[in-house]
Each structure stands twice: as C-alpha cells, then as structure tokens.
Amino acid sequence: MFTPLIKELFSLPADSREVTVRGWVRTKRELKNLIFLEVNDGSCMRSLQCAFDRASADRGVLERLSTGASAEIRGNLVPSPASGQAVELAAQDVRIIGEAPAEAGPGIPAYPLQKKRHSLEFLREIAHLRARTNTFGAVARIRNRLAFGVHEFFQARGFCHIHTPVITANDAEGAGALFQVTALDLQALARTGNGPDYTRDFFGKPAYLTVSGQLEAETYAAALSRVYTFGPVFRAEHSNTARHLAEFWMVEPECAFACLEDNIALAEDFLKALCRMVLRDCAEDLGFFGAHNEKGLAGALQSVVDSAFTPITYTEAIGELEKNAPRAGFAFKPSWGCDLQSEHEKFLTEQLVRGPVVVTDYPKELKAFYMKQNGDGKTVRAMDVLLPRLGEIIGGSEREDDLDKLEQRMEALGMPRPDYAWYTDLRRYGSVPHAGFGLGFDRLVQYVTGMGNIRDVIPYPRALGQADF
Secondary structure, eight states: OOOOOHHHHTTSOOSOOEEEEEEEEEEEEEOSSEEEEEEEOSSSSOOEEEEEETTTSOHHHHHHOOTTOEEEEEEEEEEOOSTTOSEEEEEEEEEEEEOOOSSOBTTBOOOSOOSSOOOHHHHHHTTTTGGGSHHHHHHHHHHHHHHHHHHHHHHHTTOEEOOOOSEESSOSSSSOOOOEEOOSOHHHHHHHTOOOOGGGSTTSSOEEEOSOSHHHHHHHHHHHSEEEEEEEEEOOOOOOSTTOOSEEEEEEEEEETOOHHHHHHHHHHHHHHHHHHHHHHOHHHHHHHHHHTOTTHHHHHHHHHHSOOEEEEHHHHHHHHHHHHHHHTOSSOOOTTSOOOHHHHHHIIIIISSSOEEEEEEEGGGSOTTBOBOTTSSEEEEEEEEETTTEEEEEEEEBOOOHHHHHHHHHHTTOOGGGGHHHHGGGTSSOOOEEEEEEEHHHHHHHHHTOSOGGGSSSSOOBTTBOOO
C-alpha cells in the first residue's frame, strides 16, 4: 500500500497516530538532545519535520543521512512546538532507501543540490534533479493543476478531446519552420552526392513534426461540433530567447457553428477559469512565487478574473500606437501592416487599457491562409488575446468557410492545393461557420508562476542548440 503523502499528513489531527513517511531529506539539524530531519516528498511545498531523540536514535543510520538522501521514517504524528507548522513526526526509527553523498567519493560525484539558493542557469544543467528544489516542485504542481484544469473546462462545456497527429505532411501555419522526419540515411546519401528520394522514404513523401493540430481538429469539429486537442507541437525557429521553445504544448479548441465573437467569449472564459482555479487550489505555491519571482502575483491573476477583456481592432491599435509613439519611445516604429511587437503589446495592456486586450481584424498578410476574410479585402477575422506582463497568450480566428475564397488565398500564397484537398473538402460537404484558437500552454504556466524564462516551466526544455536529457 502507498504511504500517506506529506500534504495529507498536514490535514490530519495531531493525535499521536502512528504513520510512515517516505521522502527526500532536505536538511538535518542536531541539538543537544534532539536530531531533526526535514523531509519532503514533492506533494506540497512544506516539508515535514521529523524529530529523533538522540538517546534512542540509531546514530549510525542518521549520520549517513544527508541532503538528497531518500528515507522511510516511522513515528507518531504529534503537535509541533515550532512556529509555522501544526504537526511534526516524533520519529521512532528510520531506514535509508538511497544515499546521496554530500562529498565526492571514488567514481561518485557529490549530490549537487545543497542547502543554498542555486541559479536557474545552473539548475538547467541538472534538469533531471531540479524538480527537487522548491521552485521547480512548485512549477510542476501548478503545471499539473493547469493541465487538469484544461480538460475540466472543455469537458464541462461539451467538448470532445481528440488526439491529432504528431507527424504530418502539412504546414498548418505556413511559416516553414518545420522539423523534418525521415527514415532515409541522409549521411549515406550525402556521401554519394545524391539528394533524398522521398518516394522511397517511410511515408512516401516529405513528413514533419506538427506545428499545430488545428487543421485536423477542424475536420472533427465538422463532425462532433466542439473538439479540442492538447499536445506537443514543434517549431524550428532560430530564436534563442526567454520566450521561445522548439517543443512546447498547445491547447487548441475548434467549434462548429461559431463566429469570431463566440471565439473571443470562449477565450476570455477559459483564461478566467484557469486563473480562478490556480488561485483557489495552488495558494501555497503561488505565495512562494509571489515572494520570490514577482510581487503581487496573486493580485495580477485576480485582476484577470475581475477584468473585462477590452476589444480593439488592429487598425485602432495601430492608431493609438502611432499617436503615442513619441512619448513611448518604441524601438520598432508602429505602422499599419506591421506585426505587433512585445513593446507594442505591453503598451496596449499596461498603458492604454490597463488590463487584458483582444486585438481583432489583422491585415491578411500577417495571418495564416485559413482565416476568414473580411469584406474589406484587406483584413481577416483574427484575434489575439494580450495580457499585462506577458503579451500574446492566445491567437485564433474565425475560419474561412467559403471554398472559393479559401482556394484563392491558397493560390495567392503558392500552396500546393492537392496536398490540402482533404482540408478544402470540409468546405464542399456540409460547410459551416467555425472558429478556434491556440493557447501556448507553457507560456500560460510562465505567466501564472512569474518565471522569467520559459525554459524553466517545462521539465526538459528543447531550444536552439539544446536537446539534453
């Protein structure tokens, strides 16, 4: 049987019941008559204090216990005289499960996590151990709660969860930043001077890691009405910044019989529900991040819950940016037709509106081929949700349901129409208005935790020049 988790023990009365704890030693302190171990099992931020009577304790075992060692401790749960904790373990015996030497020995390096504050850069080098720190344990718990919350939200609203392919033959975004998948021996081909013949490859054609599950999700929305996919996507962008990953997770709902306004309402409801859930269920971990990462973090999340999301068209946004450019001192000059930069998003959310913003109706040249065209012939029914402190968190649109317009747009972009025949078929057979969006899940975790680098909110980051572990 499983032993109780430490978070479960903290909810029990201190009635001297006998319990067994398993976890990893955080600290060891010795006083005149007592020896204290702080043990953590990752179930919560707090560690359980285990007090040993020096006279009856197995000193040989305790001397071998150091930070990082795993142990099983049996004792009675009693009221704690120490401040900040209601209970502690009056320990009776201890068994070492796995040692973690504090000093290097023959062929064995010292345990690298000691009782001090380590830099995030150093912890990325030992990503296989960093989850044992307070910071990364809290990130993992909040990420877990958010992921479960994604499913709770959509399931409660009649959405069907579908699994879209990780390997695909299309570029859903048209950006060309794709990781190729092949079973051909490219090194052997290079030695012979021959190029790859993809008709002899595993799939008989070029194949790639997906950049989005949206196109496939649309096909199921055209049958099940409301669907969502939540999985990994891949972008081979040569961006080595604190905001970019080569492998990340996307949440992508698609709704049939929906327009842009429905999409905006769903996105706002979604973000508010997730922020509300984290505030309710992750208060201890949020408090840690509020103290160490960003002051007022819980208040910022509550502000998202309480605020109305202000709609503004792209044209209106550019007008405001141009008007305020002399005062704001933008590094990138705003003008109609330019993509919004981070500094522009920051100004709109933190200076102009002072809250969440939804920018709509972008120039069609800035957006993907599948977005529904407006009657002006220049803009599309797109939306980006911007949050203070972060910028874009959600991008979406109403999808083009007019076959002629969709094919004209694909032709203008030089897209091979036969490769997308299955997609355009949706507009031939029972076409309906439909809409959807994509949320970068890792960026959401970064926003909620206040972590400065997105590589610190995913267990094993994949970025430019980095595929360790």
